[in-house]
Amino acid sequence: MKNNVVLNQLKSKAIWVVFVILFIGFAIANPRFLSSSNLFTIARQVSMYGIASIGMTFVILIAGIDLSAGSVITIVNIVCAYLMVNSGFSMPAAIICSLIMAVGIGILNGFMVSTIGIPAIIATFATQIVFEGAAYLLSGGTPIYGFDTRFKIIGQGYVGPIPVPVIIMICCFAVGAFILNKTYFGRYFYAVGGNEEASKLSGIRVGYIKYLIYALSGLFAGLAGIVMLSRTNSAQPTAGKGYEFDVITCVVLGGVSVSGGYGKISNVIAGVMIIGVLTNGMVLLNVSTYMQMVVKGLVLVLAVGFDCFQQKRATT
Amino acid sequence: MKNNVVLNQLKSKAIWVVFVILFIGFAIANPRFLSSSNLFTIARQVSMYGIASIGMTFVILIAGIDLSAGSVITIVNIVCAYLMVNSGFSMPAAIICSLIMAVGIGILNGFMVSTIGIPAIIATFATQIVFEGAAYLLSGGTPIYGFDTRFKIIGQGYVGPIPVPVIIMICCFAVGAFILNKTYFGRYFYAVGGNEEASKLSGIRVGYIKYLIYALSGLFAGLAGIVMLSRTNSAQPTAGKGYEFDVITCVVLGGVSVSGGYGKISNVIAGVMIIGVLTNGMVLLNVSTYMQMVVKGLVLVLAVGFDCFQQKRATT
Amino acid sequence: MNDEYILQLQHIRKEYPGVVALKDVSLEVKKGEILALIGENGAGKSTLIKTCSGAVIPTSGKIIINGKEFTSMTPQLAAENGIAIIYQEFNNVKGLSAAENLFLGNPIRKGILVDKKAMEEEAEKAFAQLNIKINPKTLVGNLTVGYQQMVEIAKAIMQDAKVLIMDEPSAPLTNAEVESMFKVCELLKSKGVSIIYISHRLDEIYRLSDRIVVLRDGEYVKTLITKDSVVDELIHLMVGRDLKESYPPRKPCIKEEIVLDLQNVTGNGDKEINLQIKKGEVLGLGGLVGAGRTELAQMIFGAVRKTSGKIVFKGKEIDPKTPREAIDFGIALVPEDRKRHGALLGVSIKNNINMPIYKKISRFSVIDSKQELETAQKYKEELLIKTPSLNQLVKNLSGGNQQKVILGKWLAANSELIIFDEPTRGIDVGAKFEIYKLINNLVEQGKTILLISSEMEELMGMSDRILVLAEGRITGELRKEEFKQDSIMRMASAVEEVKKNEK
Amino acid sequence: TTKEPTTDNKTTEETEKETGDTFKVGITIQSLENSYWAGVFGEVETLLKEKGWDYTILACNDSSATQIQQIENFVTNEVDLIMVHPSDPNAIEDYLKAAMDAGIKVMCWDDKMTNTDLNWVLDNTELGYTIGKEAANFINDHYSADKKAEVAIMNYPQTPILLERETGILSALEEIAKDKYEIVAQQPAIDAQAALSNMETILQANPDCKIVCSIGAGGDIGANEAFMTATGGKIPDDMGIFSADATQQQLEAIVNGEASRASVGFEGSNKKTAEAVVDLYEKLLNGETFDEQNLVRPLLVIDAENAEEYLADYK
Numbered sequence A, B: 001m002k003n004n005v006v007l008n009q010l011k012s013k014a015i016w017v018v019f020v021i022l023f024i025g026f027a028i029a030n031p032r033f034l035s036s037s038n039l040f041t042i043a044r045q046v047s048m049y050g051i052a053s054i055g056m057t058f059v060i061l062i063a064g065i066d067l068s069a070g071s072v073i074t075i076v077n078i079v080c081a082y083l084m085v086n087s088g089f090s091m092p093a094a095i096i097c098s099l100i101m102a103v104g105i106g107i108l109n110g111f112m113v114s115t116i117g118i119p120a121i122i123a124t125f126a127t128q129i130v131f132e133g134a135a136y137l138l139s140g141g142t143p144i145y146g147f148d149t150r151f152k153i154i155g156q157g158y159v160g161p162i163p164v165p166v167i168i169m170i171c172c173f174a175v176g177a178f179i180l181n182k183t184y185f186g187r188y189f190y191a192v193g194g195n196e197e198a199s200k201l202s203g204i205r206v207g208y209i210k211y212l213i214y215a216l217s218g219l220f221a222g223l224a225g226i227v228m229l230s231r232t233n234s235a236q237p238t239a240g241k242g243y244e245f246d247v248i249t250c251v252v253l254g255g256v257s258v259s260g261g262y263g264k265i266s267n268v269i270a271g272v273m274i275i276g277v278l279t280n281g282m283v284l285l286n287v288s289t290y291m292q293m294v295v296k297g298l299v300l301v302l303a304v305g306f307d308c309f310q311q312k313r314a315t316t
Numbered sequence C: 001m002n003d004e005y006i007l008q009l010q011h012i013r014k015e016y017p018g019v020v021a022l023k024d025v026s027l028e029v030k031k032g033e034i035l036a037l038i039g040e041n042g043a044g045k046s047t048l049i050k051t052c053s054g055a056v057i058p059t060s061g062k063i064i065i066n067g068k069e070f071t072s073m074t075p076q077l078a079a080e081n082g083i084a085i086i087y088q089e090f091n092n093v094k095g096l097s098a099a100e101n102l103f104l105g106n107p108i109r110k111g112i113l114v115d116k117k118a119m120e121e122e123a124e125k126a127f128a129q130l131n132i133k134i135n136p137k138t139l140v141g142n143l144t145v146g147y148q149q150m151v152e153i154a155k156a157i158m159q160d161a162k163v164l165i166m167d168e169p170s171a172p173l174t175n176a177e178v179e180s181m182f183k184v185c186e187l188l189k190s191k192g193v194s195i196i197y198i199s200h201r202l203d204e205i206y207r208l209s210d211r212i213v214v215l216r217d218g219e220y221v222k223t224l225i226t227k228d229s230v231v232d233e234l235i236h237l238m239v240g241r242d243l244k245e246s247y248p249p250r251k252p253c254i255k256e257e258i259v260l261d262l263q264n265v266t267g268n269g270d271k272e273i274n275l276q277i278k279k280g281e282v283l284g285l286g287g288l289v290g291a292g293r294t295e296l297a298q299m300i301f302g303a304v305r306k307t308s309g310k311i312v313f314k315g316k317e318i319d320p321k322t323p324r325e326a327i328d329f330g331i332a333l334v335p336e337d338r339k340r341h342g343a344l345l346g347v348s349i350k351n352n353i354n355m356p357i358y359k360k361i362s363r364f365s366v367i368d369s370k371q372e373l374e375t376a377q378k379y380k381e382e383l384l385i386k387t388p389s390l391n392q393l394v395k396n397l398s399g400g401n402q403q404k405v406i407l408g409k410w411l412a413a414n415s416e417l418i419i420f421d422e423p424t425r426g427i428d429v430g431a432k433f434e435i436y437k438l439i440n441n442l443v444e445q446g447k448t449i450l451l452i453s454s455e456m457e458e459l460m461g462m463s464d465r466i467l468v469l470a471e472g473r474i475t476g477e478l479r480k481e482e483f484k485q486d487s488i489m490r491m492a493s494a495v496e497e498v499k500k501n502e503k
Numbered sequence D: 001t002t003k004e005p006t007t008d009n010k011t012t013e014e015t016e017k018e019t020g021d022t023f024k025v026g027i028t029i030q031s032l033e034n035s036y037w038a039g040v041f042g043e044v045e046t047l048l049k050e051k052g053w054d055y056t057i058l059a060c061n062d063s064s065a066t067q068i069q070q071i072e073n074f075v076t077n078e079v080d081l082i083m084v085h086p087s088d089p090n091a092i093e094d095y096l097k098a099a100m101d102a103g104i105k106v107m108c109w110d111d112k113m114t115n116t117d118l119n120w121v122l123d124n125t126e127l128g129y130t131i132g133k134e135a136a137n138f139i140n141d142h143y144s145a146d147k148k149a150e151v152a153i154m155n156y157p158q159t160p161i162l163l164e165r166e167t168g169i170l171s172a173l174e175e176i177a178k179d180k181y182e183i184v185a186q187q188p189a190i191d192a193q194a195a196l197s198n199m200e201t202i203l204q205a206n207p208d209c210k211i212v213c214s215i216g217a218g219g220d221i222g223a224n225e226a227f228m229t230a231t232g233g234k235i236p237d238d239m240g241i242f243s244a245d246a247t248q249q250q251l252e253a254i255v256n257g258e259a260s261r262a263s264v265g266f267e268g269s270n271k272k273t274a275e276a277v278v279d280l281y282e283k284l285l286n287g288e289t290f291d292e293q294n295l296v297r298p299l300l301v302i303d304a305e306n307a308e309e310y311l312a313d314y315k
């Protein structure tokens, strides 16, 4: 019986097992992997995925998807940089304005999905291409750079030994977990993801919840965009291209059900770490680009597959 | 009462209305648009979308998705070219082998989705990156070219005034519609998409159906890949990149429900035509790439939004 | 083995994480008999019959069909061996026509082609046999719950099965439909088909069955010969105690204050509905399927908006645009379609019960988890919800316990007016009695109830007054002393009269 | 050609207007993901707008099928000139032939194609070699066989011409700085974001890696950011990044004494490149012929010594 409990615990944490295996594997393959500076590097590198993954977790929890996350990152890069460099906005003003815009894009997604009823995959795909186009139009296609040096702190600074973006990520995870576990609207997210109709009849304003969730997804993607901008110190119209898929991968690796209703932030963290460790480890081992693609695909299948297989066995 | 029937007919064909509006709009904006040569050009240009969209329709009908379609196109390009140029295969042999491979990839997707239970979006995304990587590895990143001139016929030939790829597309649509409406397994697609549990309990081998559907999706994507290869006459490891999203767009524009169970080939044809007319028309009107992205996004939202709005009004 | 038995289940055990649903249950079905399977909610009836088709894989035990032993079963195997099942949850495909649903998994084929025409013709015949008017070409998604169930029944009958298993088939049906279903059952029996019939309506059991198997808490209790048994014994076996009356008495508690006053409410298929309910009253709504009772409830609850007329609630005109608004006014709806509209299946019992009040028990959006737990605990105890833990997901509960969770939710919300739409559908006698007592408690506490029920007995037993609807209009009103089954039926089918009035 | 009769029928005024002023140009390039392209075509657009020409600039996102579609649509639209930056030259030869048959002038950027009026070419292997040469000379100055330079290559093998460039870099290093270096990493870096991330990791694996050769601007900018962070802005003498493209951002880094040491440019700046290419359009459209179908572009090494001069051009 006790054995069973341990096993069940292990199963619900299958993704952490995958993480540990990968971690140990890389540590053996290249001893530098374990150096504290490399571990911080990984944490710094995944910070943007981590931050964006929280909003995506919410969206996927309600069986939605946000394909515009990468575009939001891009446009936040461009707009924030543009405001600082070309419009003479102060750093905080530029950041706040671009985050408001990110939330605005999220609300737009919410409007299309909730009020009009367009499937999320289509609505957010449309947003993606529109704002990718807009980012090019605004920047004329060229990078924007030359910010106040203080701006670097967000993405490149340290508090003691800990990189600032990592601290931001941890705070975001804490906020995300808090929302999901402690607040009433976090409960609503699960309810809406599980059964929209019944949620409505239980008095949940499902429409608002969807607006809220897409707005939050915009906000977290926007935050990731700011961190990215500070890290690269230069805004590129390609900054967030394809990012949404990495983020979705993290979230699904973290066991959030794409059909909605189930998922935990704690496991999403594992998903994020796996992607981080994998990318870092393969570059450390100087695996070629092509092989990196193949390996990433395989790890994804194995990790998610292992999880799904466990669950399938458990339920019949 | 009669009025209502007409209105309902119109509603179920809303997407054709959108198409006609676009068509008339472009015809007025640029008279060249209506020239018979341009209309054939459009038909030829959409042929690959059209062919691939049939498999994607099946997949989306069962509430799945095939993100590997673009990769299948790529790898079919590379493998078919490789066999013809480097391995000395005859043209038909190379085509058959690469189509078998495409089906094989589809079966692999079926295995992951059906047997292991990985969500389709993740399983096919993994397939996508693995085979994109594989295409690079096989080609070394450079184009493969120099085929038998007869190979051109498939993508560039004519029968009378009608381009061969258009004929292939029409045949594929006919086969697709036949499968969905007339065959028993086509009807199973709707059943599985509408209620998987009930289908299983009614004795439908849902697992097999999923294998079949993903295999067909591979096959149709593979066919699109062959047509593309013949059109370009040179295989590139970037050939199908991002194609899946255009194909998904066509299918969803065509009113196939992303939550499964509902959809018709006849409307998917309208979806395909809209994308074709839009791309062609915008070039005729000198719209630049950035603006094209913005316009495409907007048209997508308007077309799907119009459709969804109609349906929402109809059901409440 | 004994040839007399067409189906034998031997030593079936089924474990779920944390729950043993079946403990060593054995059961035999004779050729041409109707065997009733009864037990409280969660006793394991559905789980047991699902093992016959492989929809549930038992942890141990075996299935013997016609002397042939099976250790692993699949839906295909079951069908091939002459077993047809109507599951408790609907199993149709909404996007296919009624005809295609009848032949789901086994279409009439010419090679790889389906013969739609032949299927439609066959469907016509099958529906005619059941005495139901359904166009075979209609998409099942466009049919009402009752008709969907009739399609299910027709589908099972079509299969020419040797054993027909029906899990609460009558739950969504009205009396007339139940009658035609019974006729078909008797016809099948006369042809030598065996039937396993599950129902919580004991009158049906007595009318139909030859033998009765009783389950309790996943265990086999006893087999009875129907004609030699009495109801009290049956109930005692099921619930493990005696239940005296079927409708508990209540103190007179109707006040003068009018809580709900509908004035010419029109929309959602209903026309010019006028009704008043007094505080502390139980107003029954009777009618046939499609009469528009659910539709009326939806409008009062803000789930669908009325097109004209007035809703006056506690003296104030209200116009709820969403259920949330209605809930805030103090109105609750216990919907008829439990799985789709009632319970949040993937969410825990605790969360379900607290769902309408989360905002209220939160400070600065943060939930007071102590209060959350207390509320859930309170209603679990009050309603006798059978569960190992409040964190259990509702989808893992039996149907009746799911219904109790939904009730708990609205009790927690402390609503003034509670609309019950078929509240005891699929609920066992014991629990039914609990719910009746609860309804009494509620009105005694000053709450007001609108009760929609297709069970005539229940409607008459529980209501203070009954209004009857037909085709979206009120066709009659009966005071307690006038309650009579025929009067209600006459009003419910007063279709001609309604049409005449329209002209 | 087919066009002449129509012009003949027009009045002299109109003819003059057509030949002297307004043309319709269709441009299709490989992708806009690289800031070099986006920058140059931003300038080209400005110039075309000034001239009052009709133009359409499209990117095919590395897909030949899309590029073919774009060429076909240009032909339908009866443009006067098509300029292609081929995703894969073999794929579009036939379609350019059709364009030429329709009387359209055709120009190719980067590849030596057959069915064109003019190819404006760059020898990418040569370009790579030039980058490698700069790096190799720097290695020779600061490193030896005993103290080998650890070199990271920022590549992008997904694009054939960039693969050629990488090959050029590697052969220059091998020829000029033989035995004095070791390649510790070859990682993709088309954009600054990926380059930064990869460079950070490379530095973890190889803390002594101080030399980077990049096939383009993205790798340069990202690696520079990584070096600047790692050294706290104090770039040692033996550290350097060598790249192509010479965009404004790269030149500023060189001028400011950051890790970027040299970048191989072409005409000097985006603006100069744009002027040069638009000038070629005009010549082609006015019926000028070229002695050689292939016009080879100059390569220009920009380093600390001359960077200021070219930077002035951007301001």
Ligand SMILES: Nc1ncnc2c1ncn2[C@@H]1O[C@H](COP(=O)(O)OP(=O)(O)OP(=O)(O)O)[C@@H](O)[C@H]1O
Pocket (backbone or CB within 6 Å): C016, C017, C019, C020, C021, C039, C040, C041, C042, C043, C044, C045, C046, C047, C048, C088, C395, C396, C397, C398, C399, C400, C401, C426, C428
């Ligand atoms: N998938 C599951 N996971 C965990 N427990 C389950 C699952 N399915 C059923 N159970 C449990 O098994 C027991 C028997 O359930 P079952 O549905 O068979 O009851 P029932 O007799 O059909 O009740 P009802 O009359 O309410 O339909 C219940 O306690 C239920 O909670």
Ligand SMILES: Nc1ncnc2c1ncn2[C@@H]1O[C@H](COP(=O)(O)OP(=O)(O)OP(=O)(O)O)[C@@H](O)[C@H]1O
Pocket (backbone or CB within 6 Å): C141, C142, C143, C144, C145, C146, C269, C287, C288, C289, C290, C291, C292, C293, C294, C295, C452, C454
């Ligand atoms: N989704 C739907 N699409 C089309 N028509 C529907 C739909 N749902 C219900 N209807 C129609 O609305 C009418 C009312 O059906 P419903 O069964 O809800 O009535 P009711 O009076 O609540 O029945 P009951 O007596 O069982 O409570 C029926 O005539 C039915 O055909």
Ligand SMILES: O[C@@H]1[C@H](O)[C@H](O)CO[C@H]1O
Pocket (backbone or CB within 6 Å): D034, D036, D037, D110, D122, D161, D216, D244, D245
């Ligand atoms: O690909 C481009 C072109 O070849 C250009 O001519 C130089 O810079 C590269 O980035």
Ligand SMILES: [Mg+2]
Pocket (backbone or CB within 6 Å): C045, C046, C047, C088, C167, C398, C399
């Ligand atoms: Mg049951």
Ligand SMILES: [Mg+2]
Pocket (backbone or CB within 6 Å): C293, C294, C295, C336
């Ligand atoms: Mg009803």
